[in-house]
Amino acid sequence: xxxxxxxxxxxxxxxxxxxxxxxxxxxxxxxxxxxxxxxxxxxxxxxxxxxxxxxxxxxxxxxxxxxxxxxxxxxxxxxxxxxxxxxxxxxxxxxxxxxxxxxxxxxxxxxxxxxxxxxxxxxxxxxxxxxxxxxxxxxxxxxxx
Numbered sequence: 001x002x003x004x005x006x007x008x009x010x011x012x013x014x015x016x017x018x019x020x021x022x023x024x025x026x027x028x029x030x031x032x033x034x035x036x037x038x039x040x041x042x043x044x045x046x047x048x049x050x051x052x053x054x055x056x057x058x059x060x061x062x063x064x065x066x067x068x069x070x071x072x073x074x075x076x077x078x079x080x081x082x083x084x085x086x087x088x089x090x091x092x093x094x095x096x097x098x099x100x101x102x103x104x105x106x107x108x109x110x111x112x113x114x115x116x117x118x119x120x121x122x123x124x125x126x127x128x129x130x131x132x133x134x135x136x137x138x139x140x141x142x143x144x145x
Contacts, residue, residue, distance in 0.1 A: 001034060003045060004078075006029075006139065007054050007140075010025070011074045013122075021121035025072065027066050032079050032097075033102040037105060045109065081096075
C-alpha cells in the first residue's frame with residue numbers, strides 16, 4: 001500500500017467537469033494498493049496518516065496532525081503510484097493490484113478514515129479525474145506499508 005500525502009490549503013477532484021470531492025485545509029491522499037497487500041495493512045496506513053505530524057504549531061514546528069487541526073482529507077485512487085519505469089520509458093504497472101482486489105481495499109481505507117470523525121471526500125475509483133490543489137508548504141510525504 002502506498003500513499004502520497006500532500007498538506008493542502010484546499011484541494012478538489014473533478015470528473016467530466018463536475019466537482020465530486022472538495023476540501024479546505026487538510027490532506028490530499030493519493031492512494032494505491034500493491035498486488036501483495038493484505039487487509040491488515042489498511043488500519044496501519046490509516047493510523048499513520050491520521051497521526052502524521054505535518055501541520056505547524058504556534059511556534060511554526062510541524063507538531064500537529066490532521067486530527068489535531070480538525071482538517072479534512074481528500075482521497076484519490078491512483079494505481080500509477082506503483083508504476084515502474086526502471087527498464088524503459090514506458091512504465092509497467094504489474095505491481096498495482098487489479099481492480100477486483102484494489103476496489104474493496106480502497107473502499108475499506110476510506111471507511112476507516114471516516115471513522116476518525118474528520119470530513120473525508122473522495123474521487124471515483126478508476127475514473128479519469130482532474131485534481132486541483134494548493135499545496136501548503138509545500139509538504140509532501142510518501143508512506144509505504
